[in-house]
Amino acid sequence: MSLRQKLRDFFNRREAAITGGGLKAIEKQVALGKLPARERIKFLLDPDTFHEYDLFVEHRCHDFGMDNKQLAADGVVTGTGKISGHPVCIFAQDFTVAGGSLGLMHARKITKIMDHAMKLGIPLIGINDSGGARIQEGVNSLAGYGEIFFRNTLASGVIPQISVILGPCAGGAVYSPALTDFVFVVDKISKMFITGPEVIKTVLGEEISMEELGGARVQTEISGNAHFYAESEQECFEQIKKLVTFIPWNNRKKADPFQARKPKPGLDIEGIIPPEPMKPYDVRNIIRAVCDDSDFFEVQKYWAANIVIGFARLAGETVGIIANQPLVLAGVLDVDSSDKAARFIRFCDAFNIPLVTFVDLPGYLPGVDQEHAGVIRHGAKVLYAYSEATVPKITVILRKAYGGGYIAMCSRHLGADFVFAWPTAEIAVMGPEGAANIIFKAEIASSPNPDAMRRAKVEEYTEKFANPYIAAANGHIDAVITPRETRGCLIHAIEISAEKHESRPTKKHGIPPF
Amino acid sequence: MNDGPDLKTLVIDGAAYQTRYTRKFACRKPYVAPDATTLVARIPGVILTVHVRRGQRVKRGDPLLVLEAMKMKNDLTAAHDGVVKTIHVEEGQMVAKGQLLIEFS
Numbered sequence: 022m023s024l025r026q027k028l029r030d031f032f033n034r035r036e037a038a039i040t041g042g043g044l045k046a047i048e049k050q051v052a053l054g055k056l057p058a059r060e061r062i063k064f065l066l067d068p069d070t071f072h073e074y075d076l077f078v079e080h081r082c083h084d085f086g087m088d089n090k091q092l093a094a095d096g097v098v099t100g101t102g103k104i105s106g107h108p109v110c111i112f113a114q115d116f117t118v119a120g121g122s123l124g125l126m127h128a129r130k131i132t133k134i135m136d137h138a139m140k141l142g143i144p145l146i147g148i149n150d151s152g153g154a155r156i157q158e159g160v161n162s163l164a165g166y167g168e169i170f171f172r173n174t175l176a177s178g179v180i181p182q183i184s185v186i187l188g189p190c191a192g193g194a195v196y197s198p199a200l201t202d203f204v205f206v207v208d209k210i211s212k213m214f215i216t217g218p219e220v221i222k223t224v225l226g227e228e229i230s231m232e233e234l235g236g237a238r239v240q241t242e243i244s245g246n247a248h249f250y251a252e253s254e255q256e257c258f259e260q261i262k263k264l265v266t267f268i269p270w271n272n273r274k275k276a277d278p279f280q281a282r283k284p285k286p287g288l289d290i291e292g293i294i295p296p297e298p299m300k301p302y303d304v305r306n307i308i309r310a311v312c313d314d315s316d317f318f319e320v321q322k323y324w325a326a327n328i329v330i331g332f333a334r335l336a337g338e339t340v341g342i343i344a345n346q347p348l349v350l351a352g353v354l355d356v357d358s359s360d361k362a363a364r365f366i367r368f369c370d371a372f373n374i375p376l377v378t379f380v381d382l383p384g385y386l387p388g389v390d391q392e393h394a395g396v397i398r399h400g401a402k403v404l405y406a407y408s409e410a411t412v413p414k415i416t417v418i419l420r421k422a423y424g425g426g427y428i429a430m431c432s433r434h435l436g437a438d439f440v441f442a443w444p445t446a447e448i449a450v451m452g453p454e455g456a457a458n459i460i461f462k463a464e465i466a467s468s469p470n471p472d473a474m475r476r477a478k479v480e481e482y483t484e485k486f487a488n489p490y491i492a493a494a495n496g497h498i499d500a501v502i503t504p505r506e507t508r509g510c511l512i513h514a515i516e517i518s519a520e521k522h523e524s525r526p527t528k529k530h531g532i533p534p535f
Numbered sequence: 536m537n538d539g540p541d542l543k544t545l546v547i548d549g550a551a552y553q554t555r556y557t558r559k560f561a562c563r564k565p566y567v568a569p570d571a572t573t574l575v576a577r578i579p580g581v582i583l584t585v586h587v588r589r590g591q592r593v594k595r596g597d598p599l600l601v602l603e604a605m606k607m608k609n610d611l612t613a614a615h616d617g618v619v620k621t622i623h624v625e626e627g628q629m630v631a632k633g634q635l636l637i638e639f640s
Contacts, residue, residue: 224605225579226631242558301542301554326557350560351545351552357559383547389566423548455548 038076038093042117050117055188055210056254058098058115061148065258066102066111073100075130082124085157092118095127096151099134104146104265107277110138113148116188120152123194127155128165135172142271144181146261149198150188166193173200178371180271183261186211186247187254191235195246202368203264203320204247206237207257211247213240238323245324245357263318267332267339268372275373276339285315290504294420294445298487301347304329304379307419308342311335311508317342320365325357327386330365335377336512341369344379345430347420354426355386356399363402363533370410375515378431381420383452400429401534407435409531413518415511418442418489418498424451433497438521439514440498441507442489448498449491453483571615574637576630580604585626587637591619599637602630611636 022030039059041047047057056064062071078095080087096118101110112131114121131147138145154162176182177200184198185205189212198204198213206213214235221227221234233239240247249264251257269276290310293302309315312333319331327350330343343362345352354362369376385396407414407429415438416431427448431437442448450456457478458465468474492498502510542553584601587593593613600611617639624636 299550299552301552326555347552347554349555350557351547351554353545353547383550383552386560387547388563390563393566452548452550454550458549
């Protein structure tokens with residue numbers, strides 16, 4: 022064969038392989054509002070940066086008539102590229118090829134690109150769109166899943182791992198995304214569950230649609246399995262592009278600094294907190310009033326909204342923000358909000374992202390359901406994560422910091438480097454109402470007018486203790502600052518913490534209250 | 536996922552806060568104490584065997600029923616000493632989750 026013939030042969034082979042499951046299957050995919058695998062990669066990555074590998078990999082199954090069946094690229098596209106200028110390893114399951122089903126070689130392609138990501142120290146992005154295990158390959162496909170989970174775990178805290186659910190992701194397959202750092206879902210396209218509606222109907226007699234069971238809304242609002250919700254694949258890709266700019270390539274690096282930018286004018290930071298301590302406000306406005314360009318990139322926006330987490334920049338440096346949200350459930354800590362905050366804190370700590378905590382919480386959510394759901398065990402995760410973290414830790418107490426909530430929200434006692442409090446801060450063992458009822462129980466009970474006495478005692482306690490000065494007098498906070506001074510104090514604290522080094526006792530690993 | 540004010544009250548340590556509820560909080564079920572005089576199905580399945588009769592005195596741990604569910608023949612045993620008042624199921628019957636199986640007196 023001449024070179025020309027060899028080239029023509031190669032072009033034919035390549036063309037056949039990148040057509041995936043054929044034009045009919047692609048049409049079906051598009052009719053479902055989904056993009057084909059290579060299109061997705063094209064839209065997600067910077068133009069002309071994608072390099073594909075293992076295009077000619079073939080399955081090795083001989084059973085059930087599989088030996089004469091060709092599956093293009095074995096149903097998964099793998100390669101490297103760049104997102105917003107950052108290098109990434111990527112794989113995308115191709116639903117047009119045997120429903121994106123996972124066989125041994127399909128899995129080997131994924132584990133190979135995962136190994137690359139680890140060696141090169143760059144983020145891994147996985148686009149999931151698969152019917153599940155390739156039944157014909159039997160236990161080999163299970164082996165494939167297991168090898169992926171193992172690598173997800175080893176890579177955890179070494180390189181950022183991002184999962185994008187753009188189709189079904191059911192049964193064991195859900196556990197690879199669950200082991201990664203951020204899960205993206207798209208309305209009407211993403212479906213995640215361990216057991217599907219069919220099984221639930223047969224076994225339990227309960228009827229439910231796929232959407233209600235494990236659709237995008239459910240995963241972002243109810244279960245907390247997903248971190249980002251989008252209306253379309255395009256919107257989802259924009260979210261990923263933005264996330265990548267906030268996080269470093271790996272755990273040996275810091276996130277790329279940006280040009281410092283002032284917050285947008287128009288947000289008066291002094292006007293956000295209402296004067297009445299029982300009135301709510303949106304803590305995200307405080308964050309926006311403080312951070313660069315007022316750009317707060319919120320994570321898990323819809324789940325456990327009583328705590329707010331996300332990324333922002335201060336003088337160009339990425340910070341991880343954790344803030345109680347008085348607008349929802351008065352900003353209490355509960356099972357879900359503890360879980361949400363703790364995992365985010367550990368991500369930031371693993372990837373050298375300083376933590377900025379805004380505190381305004383009345384305590385923990387009371388209720389039988391909370392106690393029985395293990396709020397003790399889940400709440401302990403927050404204490405663990407903050408105490409364990411060695412990145413710069415900066416805390417701003419905005420208003421209420423009572424009791425166990427005060428300790429949990431990155432207090433000095435859990436190793437905060439800088440603790441600031443606004444003059445509106447109330448740092449006390451509990452709220453004035455609760456405290457007065459206990460301390461002055463006898464006086465209130467024996468008074469001819471118990472209600473008036475209770476009010477007087479609440480006022481007395483508020484006057485004396487609902488302020489930041491007792492904590493300041495004891496050195497538990499470093500400075501009382503005005504709302505307008507907050508940005509400057511935070512930027513200074515981040516700047517001078519650039520070389521912070523704190524070590525922890527040598528151990529194989531801690532045992533957090535999972 | 537709405538941004539309206541729809542504020543509710545949440546009482547913590549005697550203080551009433553105005554705030555929004557999460558969907559989960561709004562939908563929480565009030566706690567109901569378990570009833571020692573009833574046996575209900577924890578999982579749906581089929582009753583294979585009924586070991587007891589009406590009026591029979593049972594001791595804690597005595598076998599009551601065999602419920603086949605989730606590919607297992609599950610032995611349901613008495614949680615307390617007592618007397619069987621009513622048996623609501625028979626052998627071969629399908630039962631749903633939460634269905635009342637036996638009452639004790």
